[in-house]
Amino acid sequence: AQRVTQPEKLLSVFKGAPVELKCNYSYSGSPELFWYVQYSRQRLQLLLRHISRESIKGFTADLNKGETSFHLKKPFAQEEDSAMYYCALSGPGAQKLVFGQGTRLTINP
Amino acid sequence: EPEVTQTPSHQVTQMGQEVILRCVPISNHLYFYWYRQILGQKVEFLVSFYNNEISEKSEIFDDQFSVERPDGSNFTLKIRSTKLEDSAMYFCATWEGISGNTIYFGEGSWLTVV
Numbered sequence: 110a111q112r113v114t115q116p117e118k119l120l121s122v123f124k125g126a127p128v129e130l131k132c133n134y135s136y137s138g139s140p141e142l143f144w145y146v147q148y149s150r151q152r153l154q155l156l157l158r159h160i161s162r163e164s165i166k167g168f169t170a171d172l173n174k175g176e177t178s179f180h181l182k183k184p185f186a187q188e189e190d191s192a193m194y195y196c197a198l199s200g201p202g203a204q205k206l207v208f209g210q211g212t213r214l215t216i217n218p
Numbered sequence: 219e220p221e222v223t224q225t226p227s228h229q230v231t232q233m234g235q236e237v238i239l240r241c242v243p244i245s246n247h248l249y250f251y252w253y254r255q256i257l258g259q260k261v262e263f264l265v266s267f268y269n270n271e272i273s274e275k276s277e278i279f280d281d282q283f284s285v286e287r288p289d290g291s292n293f294t295l296k297i298r299s300t301k302l303e304d305s306a307m308y309f310c311a312t313w314e315g316i317s318g319n320t321i322y323f324g325e326g327s328w329l330t331v332v
Binding site for chain 1: 222251259260261262263309
């Protein structure tokens with residue numbers, strides 16, 4: 110079964126502190142993993158995907174196949190990072206996205 | 219940046235009424251999707267559409283739901299006889315069809331069934 114688990118519904122950190130949003134997945138095969146972000150009253154936007162291995166807005170995520178995890182990290186949080194973050198997976202070529210529950214990240218000044 | 223456009227942004231309808239949600243895909247995109255998010259729950263896949271037919275659908279997408287692209291531009295989701303539990307945010311998404319390219323989401327249509 111395809112499943113994405115984000116164990117934290119809410120996460121609150123202070124500005125300048127490190128951030129880690131957890132994501133674990135279940136998939137038989139080689140999925141493609143994504144992080145989407147939704148700022149207040151805006152659309153879902155792709156933040157990053159594991160195959161590109163790039164850093165967007167200071168965020169990085171490493172796919173750990175042994176632990177079936179794809180945690181999102183940022184060393185120094187900024188107030189504009191406050192948003193809803195969704196981890197998602199898809200199978201190769203299928204492009205149907207399976208989303209986690211989402212984590213609401215709040216950065217306190 | 220290209221955008222997927224959805225209308226209406228918010229609709230209130232009475233139970234049992236038919237609702238049509240509209241999506242204008244990005245012009246060169248070939249794959250179209252509907253997702254839904256009930257308040258406080260996760261974003262769930264409903265249906266994917268390619269080459270004028272449904273390519274995949276979830277168990278949520280029962281006979282009450284249908285999709286079509288009648289005029290080659292709008293991609294629509296119809297709910298035939300709405301139920302209270304259909305109240306949700308409905309997201310349209312589109313994809314160019316090239317592996318590695320991004321799926322783009324619309325801003326969503328918030329449906330409230332009363």
